[in-house]
Amino acid sequence: MAHPHTIAVAGKGGVGKTTTCGMLIDYLCKKNRGPVLVVDADANSNLNEVLGVEVETSLGQIREEIAQAELKGTIPASMTKADYADFKFNSALIEDDDFDMLVMGRTQGKGCYCFVNGLLQRLMDKYANNYSYVVMDNEAGLEHVARGTLPHVDTMLLISDCSRRGVQAVARLAEMINEMELNPTQMGLIINRAPNGVLSDGVKAEIDKHGLKLIGVLPQDEAVYQCDCDGEPSARLPENNPVKTALRGIMQSLGL
Numbered sequence: 001m002a003h004p005h006t007i008a009v010a011g012k013g014g015v016g017k018t019t020t021c022g023m024l025i026d027y028l029c030k031k032n033r034g035p036v037l038v039v040d041a042d043a044n045s046n047l048n049e050v051l052g053v054e055v056e057t058s059l060g061q062i063r064e065e066i067a068q069a070e071l072k073g074t075i076p077a078s079m080t081k082a083d084y085a086d087f088k089f090n091s092a093l094i095e096d097d098d099f100d101m102l103v104m105g106r107t108q109g110k111g112c113y114c115f116v117n118g119l120l121q122r123l124m125d126k127y128a129n130n131y132s133y134v135v136m137d138n139e140a141g142l143e144h145v146a147r148g149t150l151p152h153v154d155t156m157l158l159i160s161d162c163s164r165r166g167v168q169a170v171a172r173l174a175e176m177i178n179e180m181e182l183n184p185t186q187m188g189l190i191i192n193r194a195p196n197g198v199l200s201d202g203v204k205a206e207i208d209k210h211g212l213k214l215i216g217v218l219p220q221d222e223a224v225y226q227c228d229c230d231g232e233p234s235a236r237l238p239e240n241n242p243v244k245t246a247l248r249g250i251m252q253s254l255g256l
């Protein structure tokens with residue numbers, strides 16, 4: 001199978017990266033574009049809630065288990081440490097009906113994500129070609145880009161709220177992506193939570209000023225907000241939900 005098409009999101013905190021990921025995963029699955037590999041690369045993972053799937057384990061947790069097993073000498077004698085680690089990490093893949101998912105999670109101890117980052121890359125190298133799409137939810141800012149640990153991205157979606165300052169923040173991220181020579185095949189801006197789905201002229205001017213490519217606007221939507229309040233998965237909202245409808249249009253315009 002050919003290389004998977006990798007879609008990643010970037011933006012400042014709370015702008016709707018995870019919500020967008022959830023709905024676009026739902027879109028790809030409904031369009032039978034699978035198999036889809038979902039990667040929750042946010043240490044404070046919550047993409048599963050938006051999708052409505054249970055997560056029992058993360059790479060961070062498994063990493064701790066391996067360290068413990070090594071300390072206690074409970075690694076089976078028939079296995080090398082590397083074999084054991086491989087065996088354990090295969091259990092990190094969460095299989096849902098429509099997609100598989102890897103959750104990076106947090107590492108305890110010294111709070112270094114390097115190990116989990118490296119691990120994620122190894123797993124991606126190993127598994128990614130089994131999928132036609134990889135969708136990666138990231139934490140606010142661009143830690144993974146800054147560390148050079150993001151895999152190659154085909155479609156980078158910059159997400160901003162409907163504010164000048166939001167656009168300024170995302171323009172800085174775009175600059176960083178360029179400086180880090182991440183070279184996504186395509187990169188575009190999505191404005192989320194626009195009142196009535198309408199972009200104000202001031203925000204539009206700010207987008208132009210920074211030379212960002214606007215690919216779509218998602219409306220502020222009560223049902224999406226309510227899902228969060230009620231702990232319901234927003235990705236499973238009906239297809240006529242205004243945010244879902246707008247996102248479908250964006251995906252189609254991107255040829256996805």
Ligand SMILES: Nc1ncnc2c1ncn2[C@@H]1O[C@H](COP(=O)(O)OP(=O)(O)OP(=O)(O)O)[C@@H](O)[C@H]1O
Nearest residue numbers: 013014015016017018019140219220221224225228
């Ligand atoms: N279009 C929308 N209309 C109404 N509420 C929205 C919309 N998009 C996102 N929200 C709400 O905004 C909040 C933040 O969304 P989300 O978690 O997707 O942002 P995020 O960018 O992933 O945040 P973080 O940086 O913390 O990971 C959630 O309560 C979500 O339900």
Ligand SMILES: [Mg+2]
Nearest residue numbers: 017018042138
């Ligand atoms: Mg998020």
